[in-house]
Each structure stands twice: as C-alpha cells, then as structure tokens.
Amino acid sequence: MSGAGRRLGVAAVVVGLLGLVLGLGGLAYARVGLGGAVVSSESMTPTYGPGDRIFYERTDGSEVRRGDVVLLSAPDRYGFDALVVKRVIGVGGDRVACCTGTGTAARVTVNGKPIEEPYLKGGEASGGSGIPAYDVRVPEGRLFLLGDNRGNALDSRAFLDDRGGSFADSEIRGRASDSYAVPALIGTAIMLGVVLVLVAVGLGIAARVVRRRGRAPVPVAPNWHLPA
Structure with missing residues (x-):
C-alpha cells in the first residue's frame, strides 16, 4: 500500500469511528435521557x-x-x-x-x-x-x-x-x-455524526483508488534490436 493510500485508510477509520460515536451516542442519549x-x-x-x-x-x-x-x-x-x-x-x-x-x-x-x-x-x-x-x-x-x-x-x-x-x-x-439547548445539541451531534460517516466513506473510496493505482503494473520498455 502506498503512503498516501495508507494515510487515507487510517483517516477513514478514525473519522468513521468518531462519526459513529457522535451519531449513536446522540441517539442513545435522546432515547434514554x-x-x-x-x-x-x-x-x-x-x-x-x-x-x-x-x-x-x-x-x-x-x-x-x-x-x-x-x-x-x-x-x-x-x-x-x-x-x-x-x-x-x-x-x-x-x-x-x-x-x-x-x-x-x-x-x-x-x-x-x-x-x-x-x-x-x-x-x-x-x-x-x-x-x-x-x-x-x-x-x-x-x-x-x-x-x-x-x-x-x-x-x-x-x-x-x-x-x-x-x-x-x-x-x-x-x-x-x-431550554432547547440540550435537544439542539443532541440533534447537532447526530447530524455531525452522519456527516462524518459520509466523509469516512469518501475517504475509504479515495484510499481504495490510490491503492489500486499504486498496484498498477509498470510498463516494460521494449527491447529493440537494431541491425548491426
């Protein structure tokens, strides 16, 4: 995996996990609290x-x-x-x-x-x-x-x-x-979580594209034999 592809993959995982924590955490608190x-x-x-x-x-x-x-x-x-x-x-x-x-x-x-x-x-x-x-x-x-x-x-x-x-x-x-501050804050957290998950999906796609390009075969220069 190229360095760029690896960095994009790590960023996708981190951003995705943060989005899930915010989104699911907000939903859980809204339901329970x-x-x-x-x-x-x-x-x-x-x-x-x-x-x-x-x-x-x-x-x-x-x-x-x-x-x-x-x-x-x-x-x-x-x-x-x-x-x-x-x-x-x-x-x-x-x-x-x-x-x-x-x-x-x-x-x-x-x-x-x-x-x-x-x-x-x-x-x-x-x-x-x-x-x-x-x-x-x-x-x-x-x-x-x-x-x-x-x-x-x-x-x-x-x-x-x-x-x-x-x-x-x-x-x-x-x-x-x-106060509507708490419901508004929870709603913001849920929406931000959704956005971060979508960003993570985009980063994951980008990482996959970069990896595929990094694995593309390098063309071999032709071996031309010129007549003596």
Whole structure:
C-alpha cells in the first residue's frame, strides 16, 4: 500500500469511528435521557397550556428540587397512564401549609416560611374561595405537588387523606426543561455524526483508488534490436 493510500485508510477509520460515536451516542442519549410530552390540561397555565410541547430530562423523584416542574405517572389516582405535569412544592420532611394572608396576598408556606410563586395564574396561591386549607408533613421519599393554576388543578390537595396528598418519588418520570439547548445539541451531534460517516466513506473510496493505482503494473520498455 502506498503512503498516501495508507494515510487515507487510517483517516477513514478514525473519522468513521468518531462519526459513529457522535451519531449513536446522540441517539442513545435522546432515547434514554430525554422525553417529550404534550400538555393536555390547564392545570399548569400560564406556565404551560393545552397543546404546549414539553421536553423533559428523565429522572426520578430523588433528584428533583422544590420549584421544579415534573412529569409523573400516577394511574392509581388519575385513572390513566398518561403523564401529568405538576410543580414540586415540598419534598420529604417538609411541612407545607396554605395559606398566610388572603386573596393575591396569600402565600403557601414551606417549613413556616412563605414562598414566592411568580408563576401562579392570577397570583392566586390558594386557588380561591372554597378551596380547603391544608397543613401537611411530606413523608420521606415523597413529594407535595401543585398546579400553577390553583383554581383548576387536580393535585396533592385532592388527595390529602392519602399520606397528605403526596406522590411517591418513583412516580416521577422526568423534570421539565425550558431550554432547547440540550435537544439542539443532541440533534447537532447526530447530524455531525452522519456527516462524518459520509466523509469516512469518501475517504475509504479515495484510499481504495490510490491503492489500486499504486498496484498498477509498470510498463516494460521494449527491447529493440537494431541491425548491426
């Protein structure tokens, strides 16, 4: 093999492997680490409304924090397997109560401290008149979840008789992400992987052509015998 053919062959292998790593790695992470869902209710308005598409990072409840928007599956409570979107208000060990103040001045308290919730629809923390007050201690390994539209959300307040309305960590399927940077980065990695594989194919073809040319027989000069 000529030096040029060898170099092209090595480059084809290296570029091809890099392309496969980027492409397959991006596909694997997109399949395992990310998910997507379409909002079907008004319980999280104005943050998310019906028809909005949410990208989420797959994780369990042990990794989420207060204020995170999560997607969960709780068919025993909701009667269906589809994902439900809610916001984490309290984690295991927290005491969650509603509410201090009245009207738009009302605040949910966590461990005795009023929390600011700028995402609430109409600034209504309690959900309006007729919504019962609550004061619960969240069991370990569970989460207290509320909708941002407190006047129209089926959340922990609807299940207060069952462990204070809390949901198990294991019911969490992911944490919503408002950033499209991660999906965009993964898409870029997949596309770059495809391009590199195509480049590797081209380099491989070029290496083969160069090798064939290097093996071409050298013509022998004719042995002319001139008469004496």
